[in-house]
Amino acid sequence: MASFRKRSGGWRAEIAKRGIRESQTFSTKAQAQAWATQREAEILAGVPGHVTGVDSTLSDALMRYKREVSPSKAGQRWEEIRLDKLNNELPFVGLRIGEVTVDQIAEWRDARLKSLKAPSVRREMTLLSSVFEIAKREWRWCSANPVREVKRPGNGRPRDRRVLADEEHRLLTRFGYIEGQVPVTLLQELAYAFLIALETAMRQGEILSLTKKNTNLARRYVRLDLTKNGDSRDVPLSKRAVELLAVLVDAAEGDELFKLSSGTADAMFRRIRDELGIVDLRFHDTRHEATTRLARKLDVLDLARMTGHRDPRSLMVYYNATATEVAGRLD
Numbered sequence: 417m418a419s420f421r422k423r424s425g426g427w428r429a430e431i432a433k434r435g436i437r438e439s440q441t442f443s444t445k446a447q448a449q450a451w452a453t454q455r456e457a458e459i460l461a462g463v464p465g466h467v468t469g470v471d472s473t474l475s476d477a478l479m480r481y482k483r484e485v486s487p488s489k490a491g492q493r494w495e496e497i498r499l500d501k502l503n504n505e506l507p508f509v510g511l512r513i514g515e516v517t518v519d520q521i522a523e524w525r526d527a528r529l530k531s532l533k534a535p536s537v538r539r540e541m542t543l544l545s546s547v548f549e550i551a552k553r554e555w556r557w558c559s560a561n562p563v564r565e566v567k568r569p570g571n572g573r574p575r576d577r578r579v580l581a582d583e584e585h586r587l588l589t590r591f592g593y594i595e596g597q598v599p600v601t602l603l604q605e606l607a608y609a610f611l612i613a614l615e616t617a618m619r620q621g622e623i624l625s626l627t628k629k630n631t632n633l634a635r636r637y638v639r640l641d642l643t644k645n646g647d648s649r650d651v652p653l654s655k656r657a658v659e660l661l662a663v664l665v666d667a668a669e670g671d672e673l674f675k676l677s678s679g680t681a682d683a684m685f686r687r688i689r690d691e692l693g694i695v696d697l698r699f700h701d702t703r704h705e706a707t708t709r710l711a712r713k714l715d716v717l718d719l720a721r722m723t724g725h726r727d728p729r730s731l732m733v734y735y736n737a738t739a740t741e742v743a744g745r746l747d
Contacts, residue, residue, distance in 0.1 A: 418452035420445060428484060433459040437556050441484045474516055475509045477551045478502055485550060498543055513551055514558040518565045525566060534569035541568050579614065579705040583694050590688050596659075598667040605676040606684055608660055610702060615657040617706035617723045620699050621678050626661075627671045633658050640724075649724050 418431045422445075429448035430439040433456050440451060482499045486492050503509055508520050521544075528537045545563035552558050593607035609623045616623075622640050630639040636653045638661070653661065664673040685699045703723075710719055720726075 418449070418456065420448050420452075431456055431459075437554070439484070439554065472513055472551075472555075472557050473510055474506065474513045474547075475503055477513050477547050477555075477557060478509070480555070481547045481550065485546075495543065498540065499547075502540065502544060513548070514560075516548075516558075516562055518562045521562050521566045525569070529569060535571050538568050538571060541566070575701065575704065577696060577698070577701045577704060578708065579697065579701055583697060584610075584614070586692050586694070587688065590692060596663060598663060602676050602680065603684060603688075605674055606681055608664060609674065609676065609681065610685075610699070612657060612660050613699070613702035614706050614709075615654050615660070616651050617703050617710060618651060619703065620681060624674045624676055624678055624681065626664075626673045628665055628668055628673065629671055631661055631665055631673070633662055633665065647724065647726075649721070652722055 418429055421428045421430070427445045427448040428439060428441045429452045431437070431452050436459050438455060440448070478499050482496055486495045486499065489495060506524065508516055508524075521541075525537060525541060528540065532540075541563055545561060548558065548561040548563055552561055587610065588607050591603045591607035591610070592601060593604060593611075597604075599605045599608055609620065612618065612623050613620065616638075618640070625640075626638055630641065632638070633653070636658055637650045638653065639648070639650055641648050661673070682699065689697055707719070707723055710722065714722065
């Protein structure tokens, strides 16, 4: 009996017949039903599938994962870029997926560590492992996941970079920020995103996706329907955050508060940072700074709820109070 599931990007059909399990994603449910009916009849007649666990390559698996699995994830864009990169660069991507060995994975890991930092290689290995895992459990294309047998590099020490007051002032000046003035340029929009990040600890993508519909200034919160970990959450707003968002809400012609995209924001921030000679600062460091500031006002559980951390212990990655700041609270 075939089953059908609605997914972002179409309908996924899954069949299980005579020990053969296959699935594909289609634009419409009717197409999915037609394929399932035809494929079940082919299996009963002994006709092999177009791509089976015997002849499918790792490249086939990477691209199928990109089509069927990645669209359902919040980090779809990042994942699709990484999958294409793996498909273009893995030296054994043309092998049948069941023939890829632990030694090959280990050798590739060691080669990547020569040009990338350990956390980046770890993320690539995690994605590759996910592809093997679904190929094994759902598609029956292989019987083992060789990535699980290879030791992954450590995540290293978490970043402890803070946003200094002087850096904040210099950046805002270069962005062309004027207090209370409606942003006209994309740089001025970036200034608003930067300030909102420092007030709320929201991620850049979460801020740039804000809409009038999800912004409730009267009750002082914004609603994030989809976050990095797949959950939705309400983010409380300080008085300062309300003031900043009020300017954007009043000026917005449509529902979206920002015209700025994440890709453009990243490029602009890095360019201005380098132009000003500010060393090793990333937009995401605003999350560290905001979390550290908010920790002075909120207890751990409220802070975790606001920042979207399921485990309060993970807040330690973002809480970076200096010894001098802590000492000042002792008196």
